[in-house]
Amino acid sequence: MAQRKVESLMEAGADRVAVISPHLTHKLRALLQAKRIEHRPRGYQQGDLEGAFVVIAATDDPDVNKQVWQEAQERHLLVNVVDDPQHCNFFVPSVVRRGDLTISICTGGQDPALSARLRQELEPRFGREYAAFLEMAGALRDRVGRELSGRARSRFWNALADSEILALLKQGKRQEAKLLANDILAAHVLKAKGRGRREIPSLQDRQSEA
Numbered sequence: 509m510a511q512r513k514v515e516s517l518m519e520a521g522a523d524r525v526a527v528i529s530p531h532l533t534h535k536l537r538a539l540l541q542a543k544r545i546e547h548r549p550r551g552y553q554q555g556d557l558e559g560a561f562v563v564i565a566a567t568d569d570p571d572v573n574k575q576v577w578q579e580a581q582e583r584h585l586l587v588n589v590v591d592d593p594q595h596c597n598f599f600v601p602s603v604v605r606r607g608d609l610t611i612s613i614c615t616g617g618q619d620p621a622l623s624a625r626l627r628q629e630l631e632p633r634f635g636r637e638y639a640a641f642l643e644m645a646g647a648l649r650d651r652v653g654r655e656l657s658g659r660a661r662s663r664f665w666n667a668l669a670d671s672e673i674l675a676l677l678k679q680g681k682r683q684e685a686k687l688l689a690n691d692i693l694a695a696h697v698l699k700a701k702g703r704g705r706r707e708i709p710s711l712q713d714r715q716s717e718a
Contacts, residue, residue: 509590510566511535514545516600517562526560528552552576563587564600593617602627607639608646637677644673644689652693660700667692 511533517525526546527536539545548556552572557563557579563586565576577595580587589595593616601614602623611630615623645668656664671692676685 510564513564513566513590513600514539516603517564518544519603519605522562528556554579557583557585560585562598565589565595591620604630604634606634606636606642608642609634609638635678637674640677640682640685641674644677644686648689648693655693655697656700660696664693664696667696 510527510529514525514527514536524546525544526548527540528548528550530550532540532547536545536547540547552565552567552575554575557576560580560583563576563580565573565587567573567576573589573592573595577587577589586598587596588598588600593599596617599614599617601612602620603613604611604627611634613623613626613630645665648668652661652664668689671688673685673688676682676688
C-alpha cells in the first residue's frame with residue numbers, strides 16, 4: 509500500500525518523498541538507491557511531520573495512524589489515513605493514465621476496493637492508442653486554431669473523435685492514422701472556405717486499397 513502511494517505522489521510531481529518504515533519493498537528500495545526517495549528506517553515518531561506538505565498514513569496499526577492524524581491536524585497539513593475516511597482531509601483517487609488522458613475514480617474514501625476495481629476494468633478499455641491519439645490531436649491544434657473558428661472548429665474535433673483513427677492506432681497503423689487526421693482537417697478547412705466537402709475514405713476503403 510505504501511509503495512502505491514509513493515508511486516502516486518511521484519506521478520503527481522512530488523520532488524521530495526520521505527518514507528518512514530522499518531522495512532521497504534523491493535521497488536521502494538530501488539527508488540532509494542536511485543536517490544528518488546528518502547528513508548527513515550524506523551517507526552513513526554512525534555515530530556516526523558515537520559516540514560511536510562502532504563501526509564499519508566498507510567500502517568496497519570490504528571494507534572500509529574491516529575497519532576499521525578493528530579500531528580497532521582496540529583500542523584494544518586493535508587493528511588490521508590488509508591482505509592479510514594474519518595481521518596482524511598483529502599482523498600486519493602484511482603487513476604488511469606494514457607499520456608495526456610487522465611481518468612480519475614474516487615469513492616469519497618468510502619470504498620477504496622471499488623475504486624481500484626473500476627480502475628482495473630477501465631485500464632484494458634483505454635489502451636495506449638489513446639495516448640497516441642491525443643499526441644496526434646495536439647500536433648494539429650495550432651493549425652486548427654489558425655484555419656478554423658467557432659462551430660467549424662468544434663465540428664472538426666467531434667469528427668476527429670468519431671473517426672476511425674483510434675482503430676488504426678490500436679492496430680499499430682500510425683502513419684495511416686496521421687494521414688486520416690490530416691484528411692479530416694483538410695476537408696473541414698475546405699468546407700469552412702465554401703469549397704465543398706472532400707470525402708474521407710473509410711477504414712474499410714483504406715484497407716481495400718492497401
